[in-house]
Amino acid sequence: MKIGIFFGGPSREREISFAGGRTVYDNLDKNVFEPVPVFVDSFGQFILLDWQYIYKGTIRDFYPPISAVPPSLRGFQIYLESLTNPDLEAIAREVGQPLQPHQFRQHFDFAFLALHGPYGEDGNIQGLLEWYGIPYSGCGVLPSAIGIDKGAQKELMAQAGFAGPDFTRVSRTAWLAETDKTALMDSLVEDLGLPLVVKAPHQGSSIGVSIVAEADVTKFAAAVNRSLFIQELAKADWQSWDETGKINYIRTLTDIREGIGMPVWVGLPGTDLRLMHHPEELYHYLEQDFPGDLVQLISPEGEDSVLVESFIRGQEFSCIVIQDEKGNPLALPPTGIIKREDLFNYRSKYLPGMSRKVTPIDLPEAQLEAIRRECCRLFETLHCNVYARIDGFVSETGEIFLNDPNTTSGMLPSSFFFHQAAEIGLNPSQFLTYIIRTSLAERIKAGKNVIALHKQLAGLDAQLQSLQQAVAEKKRVAVIMGGFSSERHISVESGRNIFEKLASSTKYEAFPVFLTGSEAEHELYLVPVNVMLKDNADDIREKVHHVGEVHPILAKIRKEATAVTQKYAGNPLSAPQRIRYEQLAERADVVFIALHGRPGEDGAVQTELERVGLPYNGSGVASSQITINKWETNELLAQHGVSVAKHRLVDKTLWLRNKPEALAEIEAEFRYPFITKPADDGCSSAVKKIKNREELVAFGNMIFREAEPLLDTEAQTLKLQANEEFPQKQQFLIEELITRNGALHFLEITGGLLTRLDDQGNRVYEVFEPSEALASGEVLSLEEKFLAGEGQNITPARFASTTEAYRAISAQVRSELEKVARLLNVEGYARIDAFVRIFEDNRAETIIIEVNSLPGMTPATCIFHQTAINGYKPYHFIDAILEYGQQRQRSLNVSH
Structure with a gap:
């Protein structure tokens, strides 16, 4: 059965829709369904998307395509609506095939809707599909139309006797005409109390919402403007910022999730406004033509009113x-x-x-x-x-x-949608099957195409029944996730993604294993899907350490859902169970290690798996022990002529014994700013750009602290985020800040690779086209590297403007990455981070930052963007990684 997955769309939640559509595409049961990606662009154009674009990090990474994007001096990324007079059909053809609704039936049998907000969950797309006789997932036209309108919801709910907060509406016209906004605020506070909740009435549940906690008219006005998608900017503020501050303001303003997006009407309040499409155009206007003391910026897609509620x-x-x-x-x-x-x-x-x-x-x-x-x-x-x-x-x-x-619910792997379904025993693949089958049955009730839909439903039921009766011989894969490093939450995201890709395949039977404990003692736990889909690694650890009786409500709901779970899952949920590596070897044929940092990338888990004879993914013990240690990696590479940053280790003993001496030695060798990082941890753990002695002292004190809690003063100096962790170590690494140094072009890249064995048993390296990584701050954050919609990764990297020059430069860079992999004896797959300097003669100098032997495998990580260029879907990439691990184990068994 062909399932057209609709994702993207015109709404401000299009990035979450894009990520959710990818989740559905990957998790549909391949025994039953064939996924067909239908991307909906900003103008509502339907595109049968070439599959490789599904694995881009964000929509702006591929659409509009680079050929249609005007140059941007300041590196602004744009959506389609920032182009003036675009040739929509020509642009669509660069990423797929434009589709008209009357052509839907030629390509799919059923539409799975992962669209959000206006045009996605408001009845529009549902009505269109009903007109063309295509069954679709989820609610019908009427509940969708009500569900998107928060005002109509409230009125209907009040009539039906549901409790709700007091609320009122403020129209756009009245707001813009209101001269005494303080009086309006005071009136609302008198009627509704503080705090006030201000909402955009026709957006998704998370867009255009603010809380006004105090009777401050400036904050109140900003909240109402936010829900109307209006911003005001003072000339004095703009002129007080440096170029970085101005660029960040426009990036935030044009971010459709938190700003007002583009295009935007700009000008003096109450006067004729100018429509601007591109962020560069807006930057130039504010920099050169700023009229008066204050300008208004207004989205053409704003709301006509706002809701103001009691808190x-x-x-x-x-x-x-x-x-x-x-x-x-x-x-x-x-x-x-x-x-x-x-x-x-x-x-x-x-x-x-x-x-x-x-x-x-x-x-x-x-x-x-x-x-x-x-x-x-x-x-x-x-x-x-x-x-x-x-x-x-x-x-x-x-x-x-x-x-x-x-x-429509968010459909990221750990969203409420999958999180709660897991509590009755359905993994994401099974829950999606349930949604499709139930939706098909519901569409019959509308009285349209009844005979055809009954036939379609009977065919699906017959296939589901035959699958239950078939006993498939599948390879058993243990997916180990978690750990106890500061990257344990990203490890869980990676592990879940690997599990879900394998669970929906025809070849593998995956089961999740959670690792916790300490370096001295690894604790392994078999965990059911509901525990695997807990919010983060710490929640999973809490569950495996405190296994008690099932909560009475969970027991009751599971009993109520028995008919559903027996039909789609079969096996009941079990409690977490601690096992040893020897027991793991009895249950698994192969292991996928989805751990990051220590343990996982340090050879410790690999040592245990080799001891019990289990094949695994990635590099062997010796190579892992080198690549986890950034100092040793730098030293080895430098000895073989590979460019690395100037570096030195700082030892805890010296720091504590004589801090002035340690500081003097560092400052004699390195000029500020420079980079500090743990010498032996994951790629994003506590990496900081140090600009002065105060920050260096704070970093040293923090990483060498005796107790686990963060030091308040040092955390403030280093500007740590509220949820940011900082490891305790015996050493840290200092690296010279890598700069342009006279190069014509300078960029940060990350390059993935895959190994295989040829017919003679020789290791062959396939180095993918690198991605260009753009950091919003001083260094790339965990979120930018691994989470959907956060990072800006351009794949392939923008080495040159012409094809010939690009190929020459890319070949040099990839050759250097392969050299590094061979020197370090990297196996299976890896990610290598580097800076590249490109000179006028197209000579490229590649400066290696670090090598990750178990790179992040979250749905949005750019290694999947790179493999797609070479024709690998994520599942096929994972399959190739596992096959190499099994080949290696077989060759070891033969040699022994």
Whole structure:
């Protein structure tokens, strides 16, 4: 059955839709479904997307294509709407095949909707598909139209007796005409109290929402403008910023998730405004033609009004409601949201570590049941079907407020959508099968194409039944994730991604293994899918260390969902179980190590796996022991003529014994700024650009501290984020800051590689086209490297403007990367980070930063962008990695 996956779209949540569509594409059960990617661009154009673009980090990394993008002196990335008079069909043809709705039937049998916000979950696309007779996933036209309109929702919910916060509307016209905004704010505060919640009424649940905590008219006006997608900029502020500050302002302004996006109307308030499409055009206007003391910037896609609500003090939750096999609503266990701030915004919802999910929410059983009942009642009241995500609060007095039914949920691997389904025993692949089958049954109820849909449903049911009866011989893969380094959360993201890619394949039977403990003693745990999909590594560790009785609500819901789970999953959930490496060898045929830093990239896990005879991915013990140690890597490479940064180790003993002497030695050898990092940890752990002695002292004190808690003064000096971790080490590494140094072109790159054995048993290296990495701060962050929608990675890297020059430079760089891999005896796969200086004669100098023997394998990591150019889908890349590990093990067995 061909499944057209609709993702992207015109909305401000298009990046999460893009990432969610990729999740669906990868996790559909390949025994049953053939995924067909249908990208929807900013103008609503449907494109049968060439599959390799699915694995780009963000939409702007591939669309509009580079050929259509005008040059940008300041490196601004743009969406399609920043082009003036684009040839839409020609642009679409560079990434795929434009589709008209009447052609849908030629390419797919069913539409899976991963679109968000306006045009995606408002009934528009649902109505279009019904017109053309294509069955689709999720809710129908009516609940979708209600679900996108927060004002209409509130009125309907009030009529149906649901508790909700008091609210009012403020129209755009009235707001712009209002001369006394303080009086308006005071009136709202008198009616609704503080804090005030200000919302854009027709956006997704996380866009254009603010909390005004105090009666401050400046903050109040900014919140209302934000929901109307208006910004005001003072000339004095603009002129006070340096070029970096100005560029960052425009980048934030044009970020559709947190800013107002492009194009934008600009000018003096109350006058004729100019429409500007490109960030460079806006930068030039503000720099050269800034009129008056204040300008307004207004999105053409703004709202006509805003909602202002009372703030509910209490616990926030989210609950997925699905239909059981009889068509009745079934509320999955509500998830509590523990936030770092009052507002559960876009970043809090989609970035690991910004908030925490607890399932079920920590409330008495009776209250949990009351939440479930209210969510089911709302599901029925709004005529929802298949599934919906319903958000709400339990107030401090115990009252339940439901405030945002969503007919499409975010579909990142650890989203509420998959997180709660895992609690009844469905992995993502199985849950997607459930959604498709249930949606097909629901579309029949609309009375359109009934005979054809019944036939389609019967065919799917027959295939599902035959799969249950078949006993497939699959290779058993243990996916080890977690660890105890500062990169353990990214390791879990990588491990989940590997597990999900393998779980939906026809070749492998994957099972998750969580590693925790210490360097002295590794603790291995077999974990069920519901534990694997907990929010982060620390939540998983808590579950495996404190295995108790199943929560009564979870037991009750699992019983209610028995018919669903037996049909789509079969095996009941089990408790986490600690095992030894010897027991792992009895259960697995091969291991995929998805760990980062120590342990994992240091050879320790590899040593244990070799001891019990298990093949594994990546480099062997000796190579891993070298590449984890950045000092040893630098030394070895330098000895063989490879360019590396000037470097030195700083030892804890010297630092503690005589800090002035240590500082004097460092400052005699290195000029500020320079880079400091742990000598033996993951690629993004505590990497800092040190600009002065104060920061150097703070870094040394922090990394050499005796106790685990962060030092407050040092954390402030180093500008650590609220959730940032900082390891304790015995040494740290200093590296000279790598700069342009007279080169015509200078860029940071990351290059992936894969090894295989030829017919003679010789190792062959396939080095992929490197990606160009763009950091928003002083160094690349974990989020920019690994999380969907965060980093700006351009693949292939922009080495040159002409094809001939590009090929010459790329060949030099890739040759140097292969040389490094051979010197370090890298096997399986790896990622090598470097800086590249390009000179006028197209000579390239590659300066190696570090080598990662187990690179990040999150859905958005750029190694997948690179492999796609060479024709590997992520599953095929993972398969090749596992095959090499098994070949290596077989050759070892023969030699022994």
